[in-house]
Amino acid sequence: MGMTIAERIFSAHCGRDVRAGELVVTKVDFMMGQDGTSPLAVNAFRELGGEKVQDPSRVALVIDHSAPSPLEGVSNLHAMMRAFAAEQGVGIYDVGCGVCHCLLPEQGHVAPGDIVIGADSHTTTYGAINAFSTGVGSTDLAAAMLTGKLWFKVPPTMRLELQGKLQEGVYSKDVALFLAGEITADGATYLAVEYGGEVIDSLSVEARFTISNMAVEMGAKAGLMEADEKTMAWLEGRVTRSCAPAAPDPDADYAEVRECDLGGLTPQVAEPHRVDNARPVEEVEGTPIQEAVIGTCTNGRLEDLEVAARILAGRRVSPEVRLIVAPASRQVLMDAMDRGVAQRLIEAGAAFVTPGCGPCVGTHNGVPSDGERVISTANRNFKGRMGNANAFIYLASPATVAASAVAGKITDPRRML
Amino acid sequence: MDRDMILRGKAHVFGDDVNTDYIISGKYKFKTLDMDELACHCMEDIDPDFYARVQPGDFIVAGGNFGCGSSREQAPLVIKHAGVSAVLARSFARIFFRNAINKGLPAVECDTAGIEAGDELEVDLGAGRVRNLTRGSEAEITPLPAVMMDILAEGGLTAYLRKHGGFEL
Structure with missing residues (x-):
């Protein structure tokens, strides 16, 4: 049997073929924390006895959730993040830079085939550019900052084939909401979701981010898409390092395959x-x-x-x-x-x-x-x-x-x- | 935590899809790292009296998809700081599940149907069994992967990594 996108990415990182269900320890290519989760990660890093972040160039902290600060308690936690970033030489996106999940791809931190973690559940967003990206807690982020690695269970994959042509006035958000309704809040728990078909092909990269972003609203660990010409064009001028896009094999072993014709989809609420x-x-x-x-x-x-x-x-x-x-x-x-x-x-x-x-x-x-x-x-x-x-x-x-x-x-x- | 520890306490019962915003609201969690202070607001939006009612050692018992939503590690931490000794659910959202084990809070996956508020429960992590002492029923615990059992046995990921220096699968 062939491999899913998730299996391909984990296999490439492990240097051997790994399959859904296997537990692996692997390098994390990029990691991120925001202002709701980084302060706990800083504390956990210290409690781990951490002195130096393993590779500061692979870490970014983002102050976006309460920015600018509305309260002194929040201000003090922001100051704690700034101090940690300065001490460790870690990049920080401060007040006004934007939302972590918009910034990371926009600033070229994420490439196809990467494994990315973020201490924020919507880290699934970068699946739209073919990165296996998933949300973790603060202590996992701290462990990854210290060791450069993390353990994962290679997830089984649910493949969604989205066919048809979206009507005028219907957008990728309507697709994401419709899918959440169909699959439900826990219908994809522990699974990677792979999105494909005419609908995905027709969408811009920006519009695709919206769909991968909401993969977690179905319980998914990742929301993956193939890197196509649009993806590579979008990445030009953003990502300068070499990357290894991962495509699924035609005979990939999926936990489930669903087909939806979205030609008749109307705006969703x-x-x-x-x-x-x-x-x-x-x-x-x-x-x-x-x-x-x-x-x-x-x-x-x-x-x-x-x-x-x-x-x-x-x-x-x-x-x-x-x-x-x-x-x-x-x-x-x-x-x-x-x-x-x-x-x-x-x-x-x-x-x-x-x-x-x-x-x-x-x-x-x-x-x-x-x-x-x-x-x-x-x-x-x-x-x-x-x-x-x-x-x-x-x-x-x-x-x-x-x-x-x-x-x-x-x-x-x-x-x- | 001792691998063979037996936990006893009363059940506080919730439904399906209890999300992390309900466990600890965003309006509180950005302000402080004082988990005792945040614990007062645990479950506030769906059960305002929860913190006043819960006794040390009690259990949160829920249906499916417990802990869905955000990645906030404050969620398992405030549950722990409220005095809860374990969360029992039919299923867990994956980030919460991982965070709970990383912070030394047992996330116990088992059939929770039939458990009612106030039932006396006994959770035997070593034997993988939950006994409902009030109703005389039993449920099996879905076993944890070995690495998660080891992390939980050390009391969390920090203690585990300090001892092992890295992940051992």
């Missing part, structure tokens, strides 16, 4: 308080909203802002709604300014906040009040996620969020394209 509570927008249209959020590691890239700006051009955000935009990186913000995208959004009434995680994790930048409904391009709508357990979060694409912000209620974006 995940209702509170579960990501897998996805349904066609038609079923929730008209639900009043008070806050709309465009941004996050799922949908804060340039294309996402452009789609929103197209809808908002010549229109106004409803007076009943606050539209908060958090570009996923400084580069995204600068590009959005160069192209007039930021101006169009601001003219329409959007409030821009610092590139970073924005209000997604409930620390600042737009905590909803009791009973309010929020529509967001984020990846989680758990009760309390945005900092108030009495609010209700709906997840959707940037187009659906922008259209809903104009109408003041959940709206099918196809009405405004």
